[in-house]
Amino acid sequence: MLHDVVIHENEATRIGQVLGSFLEESGVSEALLIDRSGQLLASTGKSPSFDTVSIGALAAGAFSSTNAIAELLGETEFSVLFHQGVRESIHVSTVDKETILLAIFNEGTTVGMVRLFAKEACRAIGAVLAEARSQPRRVGALAAPLTADEVRTDMGRKKH
Amino acid sequence: MSIINYAAKEINFKVVYYGPGVAGKTASLQHVHRSLPEGNKGKMISLATGDDRTIFFDFLPVSSLSVRGFVTKFQLYTVPGQVYYNMTRKLVLRGIDGVVFVADSQFERMKENVESFRNLEENLREYNYELDRTPCVIQYNKRDLPNAAPLSYMEYLLNRRARRVPSFETVASRGTGVFEALNTVSRMVLLSEFGQEQEVQRNAS
8 A cells, every 4th residue: 555645834945955055066047756556745936836746746747657657668667757857857867766856957967967956855855754654644724524514625616 | 435523513525537648637627617606626737748738637626515513625646648658547537536537539539448448447456446346427528529439339438337327418518417427426426425335336236
């Protein structure tokens, strides 16, 4: 069974700090921490116009399918992916079994720089996530079980 | 695999629409996308072939009511239904919290429905999930067609396990029943993650 993820404020701050330094040192414009199921865990960047939710889902899909190709070739995985564009490029690397780090960058830096600092950032984030996984999942407002009344979702219903 | 983010006050879930090819999985997602107000949905992405068959997945992020100050978000995915796309289908199932099985009600599609349901169970097992412990609902789709099989027959084929799941008659192209199914599975997902044990069991029976 895959492990559920919980990010408390302390971990969110620490992950934010690691992503912030990664951005500064490597010169990337956007860094996204993505769960391999496709969900975005954190993002930091200078380009708020990017649709990070969609990018997260698609990048996780691309990473998973590339890993399936790796297995067909007898590899355990391809731990780094690189997509080169005319202006923007993408570098994806493995943080841990459940998480990947995606960096979006342009001609302001080089893939070598991104690779170098991504490695360091992945190690630091991996340590934070390992701690996060040992934290209690339900605290504060979510500590007590939800009642049947609280789990109404009401999607698609007109508001009264 | 839910993600609780206490800093962002968000809870994220993943729900996958599963079923045989051309049963109405993408049509269901398109209805959800059409119907929700802008603030409650993100962009819908479809990775499809030239003839509109899903080749990898469709993706639609939606948000629901807040629960105790936490925004609940559901990421909706479809899988490709065609038998030969099993590898990609399996990849999409990674980390799911709930399943909507979309069955094609046409008599001649029963074999595909049953095979796809078995395939769902097998693929879940590869991730160490059991269908009986995974929030799941069934949409009997295309109920408007003249060659639709009787509901009792479809229930007999697809829903006679020890734990029967909620099922819905739907016409995805018009949206009939789609939100009823989605709201039920999302409630089941929330209960299974945050509810009391006995409520989860009651809901599942």
